[in-house]
Amino acid sequence: MNRFAETLYDSYGQEFRVDELLYEDKTDHQHLVIFHNAAFGRVMALDGVIQTTEKDEFIYHEMLVHVPLIAHGGAGRVLIIGGGDGAALREVAKHRQVDEIVMVEIDSGVIDVCRKYLPGHSAGAFDDPRLELVIEDGLEYVTRTDAKFDVIITDSTDPIGPGESLFGERFYRACHGRLLPGGVLATQNGVCFMQLEEAAATARRFRSIYTDWHFYSAAVPTYVGGIMVFGWASDDPQLRRLTRAEIGRRYLQSGIETRYYTPEIHRAAFALPRYLLEAIGKACNAAC
Amino acid sequence: MRRVEAIHPGRGNYFRDLARIHGTPVLLVDSQKIRHQYLALKAALPGVKLYYAIKALPHRQVISVLAGLGAGFEIASSGELELLRQVRINPRSTIHTHPIKRDRDIRQALRFGCTTFVIDNTEELLKFIPYKHRIGLMLRLSFRSDDAVVDLSRKFGCPPEDAPELIRLAARLGIHIKGLSFHVGSQCRTPDMHVHAVNVCNQIIRQTHDLGAAPMSLLDIGGGFPVGYDRQVPSIETFTAPITQTLKQLPLHVTVAAEPGRFLVAPAGTALVSVIGKAWREGRFWYYLDDGIYGLFSGQVFDHARYPLAVFSATGRRYPGVLAGPTCDSIDVIAENVMLPELHIGDIVLGRQMGAYTIASATGFNSLPPAKVVILDGWRPDETRLAPARTMPAKPRPA
Structure with a gap:
């Protein structure tokens, strides 16, 4: 019986039993594998690093999507960068008030493979009439487009790999220019206990571009090493200062169904541990 | 002086067969x-x-x-x-x-x-x-x-x-x-x-x-x-x-x-090269081989190696000779001042212990193609029948 050992860290890592190898694409440039595991369902790994699993993906995707959309309150235009598995798209599509979704994915092959082997991730969302799918490098798209958005979401790989340019200053700056007034950018920013520098680097870049920025967190079991963080950047400081009651009202009004996201978690997710605050150069969680 | 072993030609059939099948220069790897x-x-x-x-x-x-x-x-x-x-x-x-x-x-x-x-x-x-x-x-x-x-x-x-x-x-x-x-x-x-x-x-x-x-x-x-x-x-x-x-x-x-x-x-590699030219110059036979120090014998320059050489000959007489590589460069000489049985065009010269840092550091000088690498499963020079051989490209594909 085969096993898959994640090669993210030298001295620590998670291992899966491979109950059935479903797909493998090993080229000179990357190694994509999808297998079935008894505990996590179908598991996708890229270059030895777990990207998503059927069992725990809802935590990640609900937090990546619903926190900025509920906080915005009236998002009509949403841009997703990356997210080839379609699950971020699926969550965005739950919001009825969204009338246009642009998804920019660099690799159409990823979408094809995920629609076939991880069908629950997109759950038909690729057929949503509000979707405009663009196959292009995310940085190039945000640099060249004139379109503006209420919410921009980056659902990327780690900075070591194809997602590298989505962590750079140029990208964050270009996103800033693509946000409508009151807009917000939410980013995937890694497991901060293990990859503190990733959040710290993003914080340094946000600081020089956005009026209000912070991180919020969730614990995703297969992103091992504790909580992972999402970057939050906007020119509207009110978006992350909504009351519990207001978030709850919007959540009910949206009518979306969630398994992880709750209004209480939404608010609490912005409370960061001290070591992370120090790494991102903030004195406290509150009004800083 | 560098010794060149003379092996009885009857024992050379195995190598001649391999040279015929794969061509020379070739690096056989066991x-x-x-x-x-x-x-x-x-x-x-x-x-x-x-x-x-x-x-x-x-x-x-x-x-x-x-x-x-x-x-x-x-x-x-x-x-x-x-x-x-x-x-x-x-x-x-x-x-x-x-x-x-x-x-x-x-x-x-x-x-x-x-x-x-x-x-x-x-x-x-x-x-x-x-x-x-x-x-x-x-x-x-x-x-x-x-x-x-x-x-x-x-x-x-x-x-x-x-x-x-x-x-x-x-x-x-x-x-x-x-x-x-x-x-x-x-x-x-x-x-x-x-x-x-x-x-x-x-x-x-x-x-x-x-x-x-x-x-x-x-x-x-x-x-x-x-x-x-x-x-x-x-x-x-x-x-x-x-x-x-x-x-x-x-x-x-x-x-x-x-x-x-x-x-x-290193011990798994044996090079076979052929005599492609022969001249008598200044009291010595010059033998020009189809590979030299820009190819399989590059380790003589980069790796400071002197590979044991052998030829297949029954005659006892030896003459002073030079084994030279095929390129235009005069430093492309594998062995100078060696005593050799007289060789003829088409004869095979064999280099032993040539698995390491040979083909690995070969150059493409003079646009000469690199030697072929043949992986053998077992080394049977004493048998008349050849071991099954598979061929592979000499060098890895560029990334």
Whole structure:
């Protein structure tokens, strides 16, 4: 019986039993594998690093999507960068008030493979009439487009790999220019206990571009090493200062169904541990 | 004077057949000999994990043979990493040992899944700050050796006396130095320098036990295990016995690795080249061969090797001769002032011990195509029937 050992860290890592190898694409440039595991369902790994699993993906995707959309309150235009598995798209599509979704994915092959082997991730969302799918490098798209958005979401790989340019200053700056007034950018920013520098680097870049920025967190079991963080950047400081009651009202009004996201978690997710605050150069969680 | 062995032509049928089938120049690689060398070294270094230094002979089938025996792989470039990816080597059994790397080399290795790297100075240590949570480093120490044919401690390596400071700096930066490594050289005549180096490393591992984020738990003793070219070398058990004894002094938590290249593949390689021209100049026969020091015999320049040569001839008479390569360059001479039976155009010249650092460092000078590499499963020169042979491209595909 085969096993898959994640090669993210030298001295620590998670291992899966491979109950059935479903797909493998090993080229000179990357190694994509999808297998079935008894505990996590179908598991996708890229270059030895777990990207998503059927069992725990809802935590990640609900937090990546619903926190900025509920906080915005009236998002009509949403841009997703990356997210080839379609699950971020699926969550965005739950919001009825969204009338246009642009998804920019660099690799159409990823979408094809995920629609076939991880069908629950997109759950038909690729057929949503509000979707405009663009196959292009995310940085190039945000640099060249004139379109503006209420919410921009980056659902990327780690900075070591194809997602590298989505962590750079140029990208964050270009996103800033693509946000409508009151807009917000939410980013995937890694497991901060293990990859503190990733959040710290993003914080340094946000600081020089956005009026209000912070991180919020969730614990995703297969992103091992504790909580992972999402970057939050906007020119509207009110978006992350909504009351519990207001978030709850919007959540009910949206009518979306969630398994992880709750209004209480939404608010609490912005409370960061001290070591992370120090790494991102903030004195406290509150009004800083 | 360099000796050229004259083998009875009746025993040359095996090689002539192979030369006819594959053409010359050709490098024949016996995979059974590679297995034998690996198992011999494993037995001579009990408990030591062997990482094949693929630079010696970067060939897919050689890598597959060694992977089948449980070997790990030592890489020094992104190109070597791509080769391992093509052969589907588990990245957990690889180590990246080049002391000097570009940021993109580090990133490519991390993407491949290799998380062990080597540093030997502060600048190189600082390159790992962004990746400190993902990696484990070995600190390479230098031990200058007057004894080795190739001194590998001149260009790389941190002097042992500077090691504690570098380990302290790494600890301050939160970068984990998980072990020490050294390369005392290539083709060592005695194991004395290995023994000395292990002793020094043992002291440093013990002295710095409480300095870093964690104790060092790995010692990589490099390579240097000799094979016979133009002189006798001690048997591998004899060579490693004092090293093995010294390794027993290490703390129990330390695992030991080695990076053999030459020892595993050199004896498995036999080159066949053909006489393509012949001239009598100034009292000597000049024989022009279809490969020379820009090709399979490049190790005579880069690796300081002198390969044992043989021809197939029944005549006892020998004449002074020169064996020259095919290029226009006058330095392209394999052997000068050798006494040879008279050779004829089409005759085969055989080079032994030519598996390591031969085709690996061949150039494309004069636009001459590289020699073909043929992997044989078993070496049967005494049989008239050929062993089944498979052919592979001489060089790995460019990444």
